[in-house]
Amino acid sequence: MDLLLLTAQQVGERYGLHRNTLYAWEQQGLLHPVRTPGGRRRYRRDEIERLLTLESLPVQAESRPRTVLYARVSTRKQEPFLQAQVARLEAFAREQGWDCEVVAEVASGVNENRRGLLKVLNRARRGELDRVVVEYEDRLARFGLGYLRAFLQAFGVELVVLNGKERKELGEELAEDLVAIVASFAARIYGKGDSGEETGQG
Numbered sequence: 001m002d003l004l005l006l007t008a009q010q011v012g013e014r015y016g017l018h019r020n021t022l023y024a025w026e027q028q029g030l031l032h033p034v035r036t037p038g039g040r041r042r043y044r045r046d047e048i049e050r051l052l053t054l055e056s057l058p059v060q061a062e063s064r065p066r067t068v069l070y071a072r073v074s075t076r077k078q079e080p081f082l083q084a085q086v087a088r089l090e091a092f093a094r095e096q097g098w099d100c101e102v103v104a105e106v107a108s109g110v111n112e113n114r115r116g117l118l119k120v121l122n123r124a125r126r127g128e129l130d131r132v133v134v135e136y137e138d139r140l141a142r143f144g145l146g147y148l149r150a151f152l153q154a155f156g157v158e159l160v161v162l163n164g165k166e167r168k169e170l171g172e173e174l175a176e177d178l179v180a181i182v183a184s185f186a187a188r189i190y191g192k193g194d195s196g197e198e199t200g201q202g
Helices: 008-015 019-027 045-052 057-061 076-096 115-125 145-154 172-201
Strands: 041-044 067-073 100-106 131-136 158-163
Parallel strands (some): 067 131
16 A cells, blocks of 8 residues: 655655655745654655656755855954865865855854854754864864764764864964853853842842
8 A cells, every 4th residue: 555644754764855844945935844743744645746847856955065064263353263274175175076055254263153163053953964174173162073973863964073183373262262151150140149139138
Protein backbone atom coordinates (compact mmCIF):
# COMPACT_ATOMS: atom_id res chain seq x y z
CA MET A 1 0.00 0.00 0.00
CA ASP A 2 1.43 3.37 -1.04
CA LEU A 3 1.65 5.85 1.82
CA LEU A 4 0.06 9.28 1.45
CA LEU A 5 1.91 10.78 4.43
CA LEU A 6 5.66 10.30 4.72
CA THR A 7 8.26 10.89 7.41
CA ALA A 8 11.36 12.95 6.58
CA GLN A 9 13.34 9.72 6.42
CA GLN A 10 10.87 8.17 3.97
CA VAL A 11 10.98 11.32 1.82
CA GLY A 12 14.76 11.06 1.77
CA GLU A 13 14.68 7.40 0.80
CA ARG A 14 12.09 7.86 -1.95
CA TYR A 15 13.09 11.19 -3.45
CA GLY A 16 16.64 11.83 -2.25
CA LEU A 17 15.68 15.03 -0.42
CA HIS A 18 17.57 16.06 2.72
CA ARG A 19 15.47 17.10 5.71
CA ASN A 20 17.15 20.53 5.57
CA THR A 21 15.61 21.00 2.14
CA LEU A 22 12.21 20.13 3.56
CA TYR A 23 12.67 22.67 6.37
CA ALA A 24 13.74 25.31 3.84
CA TRP A 25 10.67 24.67 1.67
CA GLU A 26 8.49 24.89 4.78
CA GLN A 27 10.05 28.23 5.75
CA GLN A 28 9.39 29.52 2.21
CA GLY A 29 5.74 28.52 2.50
CA LEU A 30 6.08 25.93 -0.26
CA LEU A 31 5.57 22.88 1.92
CA HIS A 32 2.86 22.36 4.54
CA PRO A 33 3.59 19.30 6.69
CA VAL A 34 0.93 17.64 8.80
CA ARG A 35 1.66 17.48 12.53
CA THR A 36 1.05 14.27 14.47
CA PRO A 37 -0.42 14.45 18.01
CA GLY A 38 3.19 14.19 19.21
CA GLY A 39 4.22 17.20 17.12
CA ARG A 40 6.19 15.31 14.46
CA ARG A 41 6.08 16.33 10.83
CA ARG A 42 4.47 14.18 8.15
CA TYR A 43 4.75 15.19 4.50
CA ARG A 44 2.06 14.72 1.84
CA ARG A 45 3.37 12.59 -0.99
CA ASP A 46 1.42 14.50 -3.63
CA GLU A 47 2.79 17.84 -2.35
CA ILE A 48 6.39 16.58 -2.46
CA GLU A 49 5.94 15.28 -6.00
CA ARG A 50 4.30 18.53 -7.09
CA LEU A 51 7.25 20.55 -5.79
CA LEU A 52 9.71 18.27 -7.53
CA THR A 53 8.08 19.05 -10.86
CA LEU A 54 8.88 22.78 -10.49
CA GLU A 55 12.05 23.17 -12.52
CA SER A 56 12.99 26.47 -10.90
CA LEU A 57 12.78 25.14 -7.34
CA PRO A 58 16.20 23.49 -7.14
CA VAL A 59 17.78 26.69 -8.51
CA GLN A 60 16.05 28.75 -5.83
CA ALA A 61 17.12 26.35 -3.08
CA GLU A 62 20.79 26.49 -4.21
CA SER A 63 20.92 30.22 -5.09
CA ARG A 64 23.05 31.09 -2.04
CA PRO A 65 26.32 29.42 -1.00
CA ARG A 66 25.77 26.67 1.56
CA THR A 67 29.10 27.34 3.30
CA VAL A 68 29.50 30.37 5.59
CA LEU A 69 32.89 31.66 6.68
CA TYR A 70 32.46 33.45 10.02
CA ALA A 71 35.12 35.90 11.25
CA ARG A 72 35.07 38.22 14.26
CA VAL A 73 37.18 40.63 16.30
CA SER A 74 36.13 42.54 19.39
CA THR A 75 37.21 46.11 18.59
CA ARG A 76 37.72 48.44 15.63
CA LYS A 77 41.45 48.66 16.26
CA GLN A 78 41.66 44.92 15.52
CA GLU A 79 40.09 45.23 12.05
CA PRO A 80 43.42 44.35 10.33
CA PHE A 81 43.22 40.99 12.14
CA LEU A 82 39.63 40.63 10.89
CA GLN A 83 40.74 41.08 7.29
CA ALA A 84 43.52 38.54 7.83
CA GLN A 85 41.02 36.05 9.28
CA VAL A 86 38.78 36.40 6.26
CA ALA A 87 41.72 35.93 3.88
CA ARG A 88 42.80 32.72 5.60
CA LEU A 89 39.25 31.35 5.68
CA GLU A 90 38.74 32.14 2.00
CA ALA A 91 42.02 30.43 1.11
CA PHE A 92 40.93 27.32 3.00
CA ALA A 93 37.52 27.32 1.31
CA ARG A 94 39.15 27.57 -2.12
CA GLU A 95 41.33 24.57 -1.30
CA GLN A 96 38.21 22.59 -0.42
CA GLY A 97 36.38 23.76 -3.54
CA TRP A 98 33.56 25.32 -1.50
CA ASP A 99 31.39 28.14 -2.78
CA CYS A 100 31.08 30.37 0.27
CA GLU A 101 29.62 33.49 1.83
CA VAL A 102 31.61 35.59 4.31
CA VAL A 103 30.05 36.94 7.50
CA ALA A 104 32.50 39.22 9.34
CA GLU A 105 31.76 41.51 12.26
CA VAL A 106 33.28 43.62 15.01
CA ALA A 107 31.65 42.60 18.28
CA SER A 108 32.52 41.16 21.66
CA GLY A 109 32.58 37.39 21.96
CA VAL A 110 30.27 37.63 24.98
CA ASN A 111 27.64 39.61 23.06
CA GLU A 112 24.65 37.32 22.47
CA ASN A 113 22.96 39.69 20.00
CA ARG A 114 25.56 39.87 17.25
CA ARG A 115 23.89 40.53 13.90
CA GLY A 116 26.31 38.37 11.97
CA LEU A 117 25.99 35.41 14.32
CA LEU A 118 22.19 35.65 14.32
CA LYS A 119 22.24 35.73 10.53
CA VAL A 120 24.26 32.51 10.46
CA LEU A 121 21.99 30.79 13.00
CA ASN A 122 18.85 31.81 11.13
CA ARG A 123 20.23 30.44 7.87
CA ALA A 124 21.06 27.19 9.64
CA ARG A 125 17.55 27.01 11.08
CA ARG A 126 16.05 27.48 7.62
CA GLY A 127 18.09 24.60 6.24
CA GLU A 128 20.22 26.82 3.99
CA LEU A 129 23.67 25.72 5.21
CA ASP A 130 25.90 22.66 5.07
CA ARG A 131 28.73 24.05 7.15
CA VAL A 132 30.04 27.02 9.14
CA VAL A 133 33.81 27.59 9.08
CA VAL A 134 35.72 29.57 11.73
CA GLU A 135 39.43 30.00 12.30
CA TYR A 136 39.20 29.53 16.07
CA GLU A 137 36.36 28.31 18.26
CA ASP A 138 36.23 31.53 20.28
CA ARG A 139 35.51 33.51 17.10
CA LEU A 140 32.02 32.02 17.25
CA ALA A 141 31.56 32.54 21.01
CA ARG A 142 33.65 33.01 24.13
CA PHE A 143 31.23 30.99 26.21
CA GLY A 144 28.43 28.54 25.43
CA LEU A 145 30.09 27.17 22.31
CA GLY A 146 28.69 23.71 23.13
CA TYR A 147 25.14 25.03 22.80
CA LEU A 148 25.89 26.67 19.45
CA ARG A 149 27.54 23.49 18.19
CA ALA A 150 24.51 21.43 19.28
CA PHE A 151 22.16 23.92 17.60
CA LEU A 152 24.03 23.68 14.30
CA GLN A 153 24.19 19.89 14.47
CA ALA A 154 20.44 19.73 15.08
CA PHE A 155 19.93 21.28 11.64
CA GLY A 156 22.57 19.17 9.93
CA VAL A 157 25.20 21.93 9.82
CA GLU A 158 28.86 21.02 10.33
CA LEU A 159 31.09 23.34 12.37
CA VAL A 160 34.59 23.39 10.88
CA VAL A 161 37.36 24.86 13.09
CA LEU A 162 40.72 25.43 11.40
CA ASN A 163 42.85 25.92 14.51
CA GLY A 164 42.36 24.87 18.10
CA LYS A 165 44.21 27.71 19.80
CA GLU A 166 43.75 31.44 19.64
CA ARG A 167 46.35 33.61 17.92
CA LYS A 168 48.61 35.52 20.30
CA GLU A 169 47.75 38.93 18.82
CA LEU A 170 44.10 38.36 19.72
CA GLY A 171 44.82 37.35 23.31
CA GLU A 172 44.05 40.86 24.56
CA GLU A 173 40.44 40.29 23.50
CA LEU A 174 39.95 37.96 26.44
CA ALA A 175 40.82 40.76 28.88
CA GLU A 176 38.44 43.11 27.05
CA ASP A 177 35.66 40.54 27.10
CA LEU A 178 36.19 39.96 30.82
CA VAL A 179 35.93 43.70 31.40
CA ALA A 180 32.67 43.67 29.43
CA ILE A 181 31.35 40.86 31.63
CA VAL A 182 32.30 42.71 34.83
CA ALA A 183 30.70 45.91 33.53
CA SER A 184 27.52 44.01 32.67
CA PHE A 185 27.26 42.44 36.10
CA ALA A 186 28.06 45.73 37.80
CA ALA A 187 25.29 47.45 35.87
CA ARG A 188 22.81 44.77 36.93
CA ILE A 189 23.89 44.90 40.56
CA TYR A 190 23.79 48.69 40.79
CA GLY A 191 20.53 48.71 38.90
CA LYS A 192 18.95 46.36 41.43
CA GLY A 193 20.46 48.36 44.27
CA ASP A 194 18.96 51.60 43.00
CA SER A 195 15.63 49.91 42.53
CA GLY A 196 15.69 48.56 46.05
CA GLU A 197 16.55 51.94 47.56
CA GLU A 198 13.75 53.63 45.73
CA THR A 199 11.31 50.96 46.85
CA GLY A 200 12.45 51.34 50.45
CA GLN A 201 11.89 55.08 50.34
CA GLY A 202 8.41 54.60 48.99
